[in-house]
Amino acid sequence: MWTREQPERTRWLVQTKIHPPLPRDDTIPRPRLLSALHEGLTSCRLTLLSAPAGYGKTTLLSALPAAYPSLPLAWLMLDEDDNDLALFTAYLITALHRLSPDCVATSYSLLTELANPGAETRRVIGVLINDILHSFPDHFGLIIEDLHRVDEPIIYATLDYLLEHLPPQMHLVITARYDPPLSLPRLRARRDLCELRTGDLRFTLSESAALLNDTLRLNLSPDDLIAIQERTEGWPVGLALLAGSLSNIPTPTGRSDFIAHLAHTDRYVFDFLADEVLNRQPPELRTFMLKTSILSELNPALCRAVTGRDDTAAMLETLERRSLFVTPADPSRSTFRYHPLFAEFLRHRLACEMPEQVTDLHRRAAQAQAVPDRAIGHYLAAEMWETAAQVIEQEGGRLLHQGLLDTLTTWIRALPNPVHDAHPRLLYLAGACAWRKDDWEAARPLLQRALRAFEDCGDEAGADEALADLATCALLQTDFGRADTLIRQALSRSIPLHSRVQLLMGRAWLKLMIGGWAQAAKDLDAALSVTRNSTDSQALHTLALYLGHLLVALPGGLESVEHFCRRATTHLSPSGLSRLAIEGQMTFIHFWRGRLDAALQAGDVALAISTRLGGYPSWDVDIAVVLGTIHAARGEYATADHFFDLMRRQIERIALDEPLTIAYLYPLGRARWLQGRMEEARRVYAQMEAATGPLDLPFSPMLRTTMRGLLEIADRHYTAAEKSLLQATQMERAMPPAAIFGSPRLLLACLRLEQDRPQDALAELEPLLAECERDGTPGRIFQQGAAAVPVLRLAAEHSDHAPFAAHLLDLLGATGEIRPTPIPETGATLTSRETEILRLLATGATNRAIAEQLV
Template identity: 35%
Template sequence: MAGPLLETKLHVPRGRRGLVARPRLSERLSRGAESTLTLVSAPAGFGKTTLLAEWLAGAPAEGRSAAWLSLDRRDNDAALFWSYLVAALQAASPGVGAGALMLLQSSQTPIEAVLATLLNDLSASSDDVVLVLDDYHVIDARDVQDGMAFLLEHLPPQMHLVIASRADPTLPLSRLRGRGELVEIRAADLRFTPDEAAAYLNEVMGLVLTAQDVAALEGRTEGWIAALQLAALSMQGRADIAGFIAGFAGDDRYIIDYMVEEVLQRQPDNVRSFLLKTSILSRLSGPLCDAVTGQHGGKPMLEALDRGNLFLIQLDDRRQWYRYQHLFADVLRAHLLDEQPDRVHELHLRASDWYERNGERSEAIRHALAAEDFERAADLVELAIPAMRRSRQESTMRGWLEALPGEVVQVRPVLIVGYAGALLLGGELEGVEARLEDAERWLDTTTGTHVLPEASPAGMVVVDDEEFRGIPGTIELYRAALALARGDVPGTEGHARRALELSPEEDHLRRASASGLLGLAYWTSGDLDQAHRAYADCMAGLRRVGHVADTFGCAIALADIRRRQGRLGDAMHTYEQALQLASEQGGSVLRGTADMYVGISEIHRERNDLPTARQYLLRSQELGEHLGLLQNPYRWRVAMARVREAEGDLGAALDLLNEAERLYVSDFFPNVRPVPAWRARVWVEQGALGEAIGWVREQGLSATDDLSYLREFEHITLVRVLLAQPRAERAEGSIDEATQLLDRLLQAAEEGGRTGSVIEILVLQALAHQTRGEIPAALVSLERALTLSEPEGYVRVFADEGAPMAILLRAAARVAPGEQEGIARDDVRRLLAAVDKTEDSPPVSQGLPEDRQGLVEPLSKRELEVLRLLGTDLDGPDIARELVVSLNTVRTHTKNIYAKLGVNNRRAAVRRAEQLDLLSRTRDR
């Protein structure tokens, strides 16, 4: 960050002496602590902060830990807001939030993941915590409000949230109210009752007022506490109290102006001067006040004001930091501007200088901007950019830059590039290139590099030499990201290469970023070897600069690439290495661990170790989505859907895929296996061809499309749909289309080194030949697939094809030695044992001889029963009811029957069965 967190924002304000006891409100707050949210909503001056501070003073006695956060406008930066909120909770419960703070340091972590980590910590904690967010009305950033809504929705029972605000926040209050999870305290509740007003005026403020005077004043103020306090201060020392009360009238603004004027006029000149000069400060300390006023004695002055109840709120237990009551500060500033407008500039500059010298650059920038010393502010912003980038405070940085006049920014190339980066990270692509071109105009175009600051063109301003020297590489880096966001793969590759050329060898972070973008470009285009090399370079660079958490994203990409290359063993090694590296760091589990377990699960599934695959998915789930990358929720559901599919529960698989599609969020990784294509495959397996064909039409797919890696998975899925279509619809056309498309897909995948795709394509080639009765050709394709897959332990790519693959594998096992020497008998038997079997299928080793039914693979008893009913007028649901099985089971049997008979529809199956005299055998039984 551009400065440390301000601890004074985390302190519960100290209770004031002689406050009026308000047990009715304290009891209400205590009862409300059993709900999710207590909202204390009222205009300024109704004692919200004082009430909550007094109530929390008794929280330890009630077994609660108190956490407090005083908010201000700067907290609309999401990263800053959540950093403060976590820090506040840690002050009350030290065991929570470490993982969340670590995630906040990563620019790729979604806020929901940070909050999920925090919520898990809170759920596991035994501490009962009350968190107060004071002055919440200053928060209007949409992303912060969305995060707060998420937090409220998942708040554990041992945590209670209290929001104090001048206006109702943009949160799901209606839903909470409907659930009985919201307690509300509003202005009508906070107003002083006549008894409370009397206690305050006479006992606290030392006045001697009659019951009639109190009633009159309470009636005039309607119990408004700030007005009563101002009136009490004004009445001190007056002789004509009754006359003062009689003349007390007007609306809120006039009351405040009148009362403050009364108070200020009664202060000694030195006190009045101190109040006005320090009114520009959001918080006050003795040394800071001395710097701003140009005098000594700031600390004793603050202590005296505190003793005099002059609208000062203590922010810590050491009496070092205070703030004025907001309403009082507003009026003081108005008087300062009215009386000494020429002094405001100087006062803000003094504050800016003090904050800079004390290492609080954000506050220094704020006061420089308030002073309209834009050159100074620009200098400070330029020096703050690296820290703001690291702490994900791009929105704050952007706000500063937009507050600076255009002519100031335009001569500062570091600021121009910083603004372009803030726009890019904010998703506003249109303005990025123009800013980059503006920055480039300050570079030495004759050499294609940059000029040194000391040799800069007239008018150019550079404060941070190191940032300036990195501008050429940063410009190309941002252009590469811009091109990637727009789908321009060649542009991404070109700019990323240029960024590498322009970044020195010791600039590990910038070079790692460029390598990562280059890897994405190669991956998207299907050049997986190059993609792997680029990602390996990215990972190495991140390690050198200590960004271990970010290396997980690279490791997941590297493993994904290896899996697509058919190198399951290498992929597993990548996962294991990354997990080992993380374990050596100590501390919390790193974000991305959940994704690692999903990837490991997918390898175990492919190797047909379904129990272990499920175990790793459950471990991933136990860690929680907050320890996964952006796409973990979607990836987990796809992986579990594939396990359920392998287990035969296609309905559950479809439900999971539907969830995955809903949760899919795009990131920079290419979406080479989209969820709708997975769903179409399950439809094919279910026999729901209408839905699968609808998907084909929706995607605009055809067998004659130009091929690309991004759509390779979809085109392979199209082949499955074509092979499943009934002969009655397409005759031989669909098989021809599928065969021709497979030939082209195979060539493209082999040229790209995508062995994972090659194996699946060869399996489908074998099945296509089998459908045509071309068994020798089918076995040739099968042999090639087995040769490629056996060293890596592939099983499910064969087993998922069910009965048709079993037929081919048995045929392969019966080939005489020497005829198919490339097929290992042991491997065939291992795969046969893994093929899904229907409930009545005979064991693989005990299959009926071929001549018993005239088939390579005989029909089971249950399949013969289904076949008989296919010859009737019963539809699928009727057949299911007749056999007392599920419709999915009937579809599975029907699919196996079609495969064994070599047909593609019901009518052809019945006709083929009659030719083989199979139906008469079922009747004989």
């Protein structure tokens, strides 16, 4: 669950990448640029610092917090390893969490619950935007440094989406060596873009003089300063390199001679000056710089491992003291970074001067790295394929769980094919990544190869995982025959708990769709049983997402699912997907139990969570149909229409197969019938009749027949209606889950009463009342709305379950004075209300007209 502390699942992220860089003591004040930055941060969506390496972009930004301490800033420094959309998004949210711990709770919950967050990043960013909009009270800036280090188009598309919908209190600052492929022309046209480019970032002559003479006290002549300015063109890193060389020349004449030589050299000024700086260092320091250039960050432990020296802390202090292009990466100044341009130069020199040592240096770095992802990078750079494969195998499960599928796939592809063949788990991880990205064609052969390889080497645990994923693939591809076989095989093995839950629930739904009620009930019970005492959040999350209203109607389903939902709320995120699933399920359970106010409240909570998460039509449609049914049954037709309209919109969004729409069309058709909107009810019935196909649900014929019976009642074709409802009643007995739609037996009882056969009506109704009272499911009868009132009034006077019938009347808002009326041939009586209803029916009044007079 979310806390003010950084979430456990993001603590593996490199924390120094979300800390602002500390300004150097010798930084030259640049108030004109800081003012321009501040202006951009307060008036534009995006401030872009676009210039080649060495133009002081990071140095300038590092001075911003001190210059404007009241402006909150979040920071993210990118590197090449961030070329994974899921990883990029995790860093983005974590950077904002550091700025305001409470503001990104919903977006973090969503990010951690998605199996493939990279595929739904627009949704995550949308939720993040809403989090910021409602949780950040003040203007703030998010600084993203070195955007050029990532080249994945989807990352830029995500940033474009963020910029297009940026909350008004948020402002982005991006640094890059060249213009990123963002919608800059559109932002520029809207005056939403502040740009600082090479010409802006160059040192002016006065700034160069301030650095060289005022700060470093080199006492250069005006002519020397002009010569330097012309040769370096105000390039900050060139000036810094030059200052390092000049500070080692003791005489003014020597400095002038050096400047003159620089002015006439044809070499690239950086290479010339970097060589000068490097070659002027003591041999031990020079070697230290070359060897440590392979590190993304420098700290004493890593430097000790790479160089073999025990004085690495002192060496790092020397680098900082001599201004040798290192920047503190944390407030304690225990970790440093080389300037990117200088690091590239050092690595090039290392490859030229010590090529035979590069592999060993990467090996040492990898073995000392506390961050596994960086260790893998070093092993791959050293072409230590076997060791890299072993570490990838160890870390692969974590990356799968975190949704870093692109990163994991990139690592595996970097290994030679023979290494894949020798490591079945690499094949499995590649296949697992593929199916999570819905690439079934790639996933299946990889998982099959992995399964065979695991079996050949006797790795039962690996074979179990591969088999479980193959079964899931078959299920998701609707290859039901193959899925059934694979699920049976997988469940007989020792697969992980979350996989067992997924397969049990998958098979429960599979059996439900083909009428295998007994097996579906067993699988549901098994899934609930294995999680009953578990705190495994992944297994609980999986079970929550697989629950559905039809499963509740299975034998024993209601009590066990309700118990699970109540327990799961203490272990799962309060605002994520699993909570949406739980609240959606409780909406139906409360309704089924007759707790109508609780159902409406849970439904509102669920829809609000769905909205915060960017909308989940597959859950929204189930919630909407329950809420619409409740309001229609209570005669609140305008509100019911609102929810049924939502239901239809969501069905269109998810492009539901036509046969599957019948489960939603029937409640809509019944609501229209209750309202007396018969033409609309007939149109719904026509849609139900047309919605046939290979995926036709087992209870679809019952729903079509019941709907036909309702229309026949409306048309006073009572003989035909009786025949239809008798057929529907026979069908109902063969399929327990159909109970969620109400019972045709109740409608048959209503028809008997309308035919002036009250004894037959009671005979039909009594068993249903007994079942619902025993099971605690008044919602099964309640959903028939005003149509049920006459027979319920009859039962309230003459049934063995009179109190329960009275309770149902109360739920329907149809309680009132009951004055008996005799029932012919029995000596029993009907109330005046029932007599009035029968009188209205006899005059041809619509159900809507009857309902309006009843409630």
